[in-house]
Amino acid sequence: MRKVYSKIDSIVGNVITVKADGVKYGDLAEISTSFGDSLAEVNKLDGDMVSLQVFAGGQGISTGDEVRFLGHPMQVSFSENLMGRIFSGSGAPRDNGPTLNENLIPIGGPSFNPANRIIPKNMIRTGIPMIDLFNTLVESQKLPIFSVSGEPYNELLARIAMQAEVDMIILGGMGLKYDDYLFFKDTLEEGGALSRTIMFIHTAADPIVESLQVPDISLAVAEKFALQGKKVLVLLTDMTNFADAMKEIAITQEQVPSNRGYPGDLYSQLASRYEKAVDIQGAGSITILGVTTMPGDDVTHPVPDNTGYITEGQYYLKNGRIEPFGSLSRLKQQVNDKTRDDHRALMDGMIKLYASYKDSLEKQSMGFTMSAWDSKLLKYGASFEKEMMDLSVNVPLEKALDNGWKILADSFNKEETGLKSSLIDQFWPAVS
Amino acid sequence: MKSTGKVVGVNGNMVTVEIAGDIKLNEVGYVVTGGTKLKSEVIRINGDRAQMQVFEITKGIGIGDPVEFSEELLAVELGPGLLGQVYDGLQNPLPELAEAAGHFLERGFYLDPLPKDQKWEFTPSVEIGAQVVKADKLGEVPEGTIKHNIMVPFSMLDNYSVKSIKSKGSYDIKDTIAELEDSRGNVIPVSMSFEWPVKKAIKCYAERLRPVDPMVTQIRLVDTFLPVAKGGTYCIPGPFGAGKTVLQQITSKFADVDIVIVAACGERAGEVVETLKEFPELLDPKTGKSLMERTIIICNTSSMPVASREASVYTAVTLGEYYRQMGLDVLLLADSTSRWAQAMREMSGRLEEIPGEEAFPAYLESTIAGFYERAGLVQLKDGQKGSVTIGGTVSPAGGNFEEPVTQATLKVVGAFHGLSRERSDARKYPAIHPIDSWSKYKGIIDEEQTSYAYDILFRSNEIESMMKVVGEEGTSLQDFVIYQKGELLDATYFQQNSFDPVDAAVSPERQKYLFNIMMEILGAELDLSSKDEARSWFNQLRQVILDYNGSEWQCDAFKDLEEQIKKTLAEKKIRVDERAAALMEKI
Known part of the structure; x- marks a missing residue:
C-alpha cells in the first residue's frame, strides 16, 4: 500500500514539490488532477521535500491534488507485442491498442562496457547512393542528419527506415508536428514496414517533459531486442527539440546555464543516449540515426556542435540533397573495402571531380570564360547532382557504382578521371 | 573509527549526507542503497552535512540511506601489473568487470585493480x-x-x-x-603494492629539471617545427572531425617513450575499441613486444558517470608519476580535457557555486594548471632521470579557441598544436596549423634552420592571400616562386600520409636528411622564366618527393628518387641565397 499525499507545496512551471518520505531518487508518481491523471518523476530530494517533474505539465495542477508514489522508476513493457504499436513518451498507447503491462523493464540503464565492444564491420544498405556509395552507414553507428527546418529530413528518415536492411525499427519522435507523425505512420503503413516498427511519439502539442523520456524509452526497448539478437535501427527526430526540452526544464529549476541557455551537462546527456549504439558480439546491434536541426544553419550552435563531438560523422542535408561536403561517415573505412574493388577509388575520384566542378561553377558565375575542361566538369556536375545526389534516386550500391562509371564515361576521357588504370580497364563502360 | 552518515538530499549525481563523526575533504564513502554500495567522494563539508559526488547513477537512492566512510582519499593501487590494463576512471579493470557483470557497467562493482594471484x-x-x-x-x-x-x-x-x-x-x-x-x-x-591518493602529486624526487630533450613522435611537423620535450606539456585543440583523436592514436603508437598512458576521458567508446583491438597486434619496434605491454588505458567514455570522468585524468597522471619514479619516460595522452572541464562544470553547478565564464567554475584555470604541472622531467635521488609528458586534446565549443578551457590550457602548456578545420577539410594530415601553432621546446633540428623555412612559409602565406585579391596576373614571378616553395614545404614536409607504412612514421634521422634537401630547394634561386613553367616544375618536384617519402629508407628506389630530386633541382638552380648557404654550411 503506497501512501497518498494531498498537499502540494509549490508548483513552478512543470515542477512540483511535495512533502513525503520513503521516496527514492528517480521514482515515478501519479498525480490526479481535475484534467485527468499524469505521471511525474522525482528529480530532486531535499530532506522530506520531493521535487517532481510532471509529464503533463504544471498547468491546472491544484495544491490539493493527490500525489501517489509508485515506488519504482520509469519502466516500459517489453515483449513482441510492442511490434507495430505506437506509444507516447510516457509509454501510454497512442493507437487504439491495449495498454501493455507485462515484463516491465527500467529505462536509462547503465552504459555498455567498452571492453566488450567490437569493431563494427557490417554495412547497412539504404538504396541512397549518397549514403551507400559516398558515406556508408555502418551497423552500430550513431549518425545524425544535420539539417535546417523545412528540409525533407523526416522524409529521408522514413525512406531509410523503409529500405534499410535491419530486423526492426524504433522511431522516437520529439516535438514532431502532428502532420509529420501522421506522415511517418502512413508511410510505414503503406510500405508494409509498420509491423516491424515501434513508435514512441511526442508531438509538439504534448507536454514538454514527455519528450525527455522518448530517447531513453526507445533505446531501452532497442537494447533488449538487440540482446535477443535483433538488428535494430533507432530513428530519433528531432534531437534539437530534445535538447530544447532539457533547456526548458533546467531553466525552470534555476540551473546555471552554460551556453546559449543550455544546461552544462548537454554533452553528457546527449552522449549517454547516442552511446547506446552498439554491436553486441554474438547478438544483435543498435544503430542510431538522428535528426539535429541547426537553428539558422549554424553548425556551431551548441546542439549540433556537441552532437558532432559525440557521433561518428553526420549527413548534411541541404536544399533537399545530402551534401558531399560536410557529410562524413567516420566508420565507412571499416566496410567499403569489402564491397566492390572500385568502391573506394570511385568514391574519392568522383568527389574530387565534384569539387573541381564547384570551382568551375564559381568561375562561371563570376563571368570568366569556360575552358573545354570547365565545360566537361559542368556537364559532369549536372549529371552527378541529378543521378547521384537527388534523393529520389533509389538503387542498390552495385547499380550506383555502375551509374558512377557511366556518368564519368559520359563526361570525360579515361585519363581525365584520375582513377587507376587497372580499375578503368575493368569497369569503364563499353561504348554505347 | 570510521564515520557513518545518512542521505538527506539527492540532486543529480550529488547527494547531501548528514554525518556522525569526523570526515575528511575528498574522503571516499559508500552510499548503501538496495544492497549495493555506490562509491562517492566528499566534495564539500558544512557543519554536520557533507556533499558528496557519486561515481555511479544515483537512481534509487532515498532519504535515510546509510553512508559508510572509508577514512581514505580517492586513491589508486600502485604495483606491478598495471601495464597492459584497461581501467575505468576509478581503476576498475574493465575486461574483468565484463566477466563479472556482463555487457553492461552495472553499478556497485569494484574489482581489484591488480591481479592478486599473479607471481x-x-x-x-x-x-x-x-x-x-x-x-x-x-x-x-x-x-x-x-x-x-x-x-x-x-x-x-x-x-x-x-x-x-x-x-x-x-x-x-x-x-x-x-x-x-x-x-x-x-x-x-x-x-x-600500495595505494596513493590521485589528487596528490608524487614528489619523491631530488629535483625538477627543465625539459630539454625532444620527445620524438615521428611526425615531421611536430618533431621539426613544433617539438614536444620529454617532461613537457602540449595541447591539441581542434573542432570535431579535425583529427585530434587520430593524432593521439598515432602518437601513442610511435612516441619514443617507455610507457604510454591513454586517458580516454569523456569521448566515444568506439575510438577506445580501436586502440584496444589494435595494440595487442602491433609490435613496438624498440622492444619487439606488443604495444599493449607498454600501454595503460584509462577509459571513461562519454556515457560513463561524469564524476569518475573528473577523477580519470588524475588516475592517469598518478600512474604516470609512479612509473616516473623508476626512471622511465612516460607519455600521458588525455582525450579530451574539455570533457574533464565539463565534468567540473556540472559538479560546480550542482554545488550552486557562482559561475565564471560560460558557467565554468572560477577555479577552472588553477585546476587545469595544477593538472599540467604534474608533468615534468625529474632527477631522482639515485641520479636517474624520469619524465611525465602530458598531451591533452581540447574540444572547444564551435571550434572557437577563444573559450575558457582552451585559453586556460594555452597559459600553462609548452607547445600548442592547433588543428584547423580548413586543413582537415582539405584532407591535409596532420591538420596542425603550421603558422598559428607554437612550441617553446627545442626540436631535433637547429632553430635557425627551421626559422629560415618558417620565414618562407610566412611569406608564401602572405603572397597567397594577396593573390586571392589581385589574381595570379598581378603577382610577380619572384613572389610566385616563393609561394610555390611554401606550398612544396607544406605538401612534402608538413603533410604526412598516415596510411602509407613508410611515411606514417619518420625517424629523426630521416627527418634531418629530408630537411637538408628541403633547405637546398628553399634556399635556391631558380631559373624559371614563367609562372606556368614554375608551376609545372614544382608539381614535378613535388611528385618525386612524395614518392621519395613513401620509399623505404636507403633502399634502391630511395636512392634513385633522391638522384632524381637532385637532378631536377640542378637543372634550374642558379645559386643559393646567402642566409641559406651560411646555415647549410653549419650542417
Whole structure:
C-alpha cells in the first residue's frame, strides 16, 4: 500500500514539490488532477521535500491534488507485442491498442562496457547512393542528419527506415508536428514496414517533459531486442527539440546555464543516449540515426556542435540533397573495402571531380570564360547532382557504382578521371 | 573509527549526507542503497552535512540511506601489473568487470585493480640493516618490457631500517617482501603494492629539471617545427572531425617513450575499441613486444558517470608519476580535457557555486594548471632521470579557441598544436596549423634552420592571400616562386600520409636528411622564366618527393628518387641565397 499525499507545496512551471518520505531518487508518481491523471518523476530530494517533474505539465495542477508514489522508476513493457504499436513518451498507447503491462523493464540503464565492444564491420544498405556509395552507414553507428527546418529530413528518415536492411525499427519522435507523425505512420503503413516498427511519439502539442523520456524509452526497448539478437535501427527526430526540452526544464529549476541557455551537462546527456549504439558480439546491434536541426544553419550552435563531438560523422542535408561536403561517415573505412574493388577509388575520384566542378561553377558565375575542361566538369556536375545526389534516386550500391562509371564515361576521357588504370580497364563502360 | 552518515538530499549525481563523526575533504564513502554500495567522494563539508559526488547513477537512492566512510582519499593501487590494463576512471579493470557483470557497467562493482594471484620474479636490492626512506628501491621485478622497481610506499614518511627482506623468488603483490622498522621501533610489513591518493602529486624526487630533450613522435611537423620535450606539456585543440583523436592514436603508437598512458576521458567508446583491438597486434619496434605491454588505458567514455570522468585524468597522471619514479619516460595522452572541464562544470553547478565564464567554475584555470604541472622531467635521488609528458586534446565549443578551457590550457602548456578545420577539410594530415601553432621546446633540428623555412612559409602565406585579391596576373614571378616553395614545404614536409607504412612514421634521422634537401630547394634561386613553367616544375618536384617519402629508407628506389630530386633541382638552380648557404654550411 503506497501512501497518498494531498498537499502540494509549490508548483513552478512543470515542477512540483511535495512533502513525503520513503521516496527514492528517480521514482515515478501519479498525480490526479481535475484534467485527468499524469505521471511525474522525482528529480530532486531535499530532506522530506520531493521535487517532481510532471509529464503533463504544471498547468491546472491544484495544491490539493493527490500525489501517489509508485515506488519504482520509469519502466516500459517489453515483449513482441510492442511490434507495430505506437506509444507516447510516457509509454501510454497512442493507437487504439491495449495498454501493455507485462515484463516491465527500467529505462536509462547503465552504459555498455567498452571492453566488450567490437569493431563494427557490417554495412547497412539504404538504396541512397549518397549514403551507400559516398558515406556508408555502418551497423552500430550513431549518425545524425544535420539539417535546417523545412528540409525533407523526416522524409529521408522514413525512406531509410523503409529500405534499410535491419530486423526492426524504433522511431522516437520529439516535438514532431502532428502532420509529420501522421506522415511517418502512413508511410510505414503503406510500405508494409509498420509491423516491424515501434513508435514512441511526442508531438509538439504534448507536454514538454514527455519528450525527455522518448530517447531513453526507445533505446531501452532497442537494447533488449538487440540482446535477443535483433538488428535494430533507432530513428530519433528531432534531437534539437530534445535538447530544447532539457533547456526548458533546467531553466525552470534555476540551473546555471552554460551556453546559449543550455544546461552544462548537454554533452553528457546527449552522449549517454547516442552511446547506446552498439554491436553486441554474438547478438544483435543498435544503430542510431538522428535528426539535429541547426537553428539558422549554424553548425556551431551548441546542439549540433556537441552532437558532432559525440557521433561518428553526420549527413548534411541541404536544399533537399545530402551534401558531399560536410557529410562524413567516420566508420565507412571499416566496410567499403569489402564491397566492390572500385568502391573506394570511385568514391574519392568522383568527389574530387565534384569539387573541381564547384570551382568551375564559381568561375562561371563570376563571368570568366569556360575552358573545354570547365565545360566537361559542368556537364559532369549536372549529371552527378541529378543521378547521384537527388534523393529520389533509389538503387542498390552495385547499380550506383555502375551509374558512377557511366556518368564519368559520359563526361570525360579515361585519363581525365584520375582513377587507376587497372580499375578503368575493368569497369569503364563499353561504348554505347 | 570510521564515520557513518545518512542521505538527506539527492540532486543529480550529488547527494547531501548528514554525518556522525569526523570526515575528511575528498574522503571516499559508500552510499548503501538496495544492497549495493555506490562509491562517492566528499566534495564539500558544512557543519554536520557533507556533499558528496557519486561515481555511479544515483537512481534509487532515498532519504535515510546509510553512508559508510572509508577514512581514505580517492586513491589508486600502485604495483606491478598495471601495464597492459584497461581501467575505468576509478581503476576498475574493465575486461574483468565484463566477466563479472556482463555487457553492461552495472553499478556497485569494484574489482581489484591488480591481479592478486599473479607471481612476480622479485630480486632484492637492499640488505638487512639498510636505511631507507619513502620511494627508495627495495628490489625489482620484470614487468613487460621494463624493470619495475619495488619501492618503499610513498606515504611512509619516517626513516626506516630494513628488518627483513625476501630473497630472490616469486611472490604475489600482497606477499610481505620486506619489514621496515621506523624510528620508534615499530615494524611495518611492506608488500609490492600500495595505494596513493590521485589528487596528490608524487614528489619523491631530488629535483625538477627543465625539459630539454625532444620527445620524438615521428611526425615531421611536430618533431621539426613544433617539438614536444620529454617532461613537457602540449595541447591539441581542434573542432570535431579535425583529427585530434587520430593524432593521439598515432602518437601513442610511435612516441619514443617507455610507457604510454591513454586517458580516454569523456569521448566515444568506439575510438577506445580501436586502440584496444589494435595494440595487442602491433609490435613496438624498440622492444619487439606488443604495444599493449607498454600501454595503460584509462577509459571513461562519454556515457560513463561524469564524476569518475573528473577523477580519470588524475588516475592517469598518478600512474604516470609512479612509473616516473623508476626512471622511465612516460607519455600521458588525455582525450579530451574539455570533457574533464565539463565534468567540473556540472559538479560546480550542482554545488550552486557562482559561475565564471560560460558557467565554468572560477577555479577552472588553477585546476587545469595544477593538472599540467604534474608533468615534468625529474632527477631522482639515485641520479636517474624520469619524465611525465602530458598531451591533452581540447574540444572547444564551435571550434572557437577563444573559450575558457582552451585559453586556460594555452597559459600553462609548452607547445600548442592547433588543428584547423580548413586543413582537415582539405584532407591535409596532420591538420596542425603550421603558422598559428607554437612550441617553446627545442626540436631535433637547429632553430635557425627551421626559422629560415618558417620565414618562407610566412611569406608564401602572405603572397597567397594577396593573390586571392589581385589574381595570379598581378603577382610577380619572384613572389610566385616563393609561394610555390611554401606550398612544396607544406605538401612534402608538413603533410604526412598516415596510411602509407613508410611515411606514417619518420625517424629523426630521416627527418634531418629530408630537411637538408628541403633547405637546398628553399634556399635556391631558380631559373624559371614563367609562372606556368614554375608551376609545372614544382608539381614535378613535388611528385618525386612524395614518392621519395613513401620509399623505404636507403633502399634502391630511395636512392634513385633522391638522384632524381637532385637532378631536377640542378637543372634550374642558379645559386643559393646567402642566409641559406651560411646555415647549410653549419650542417
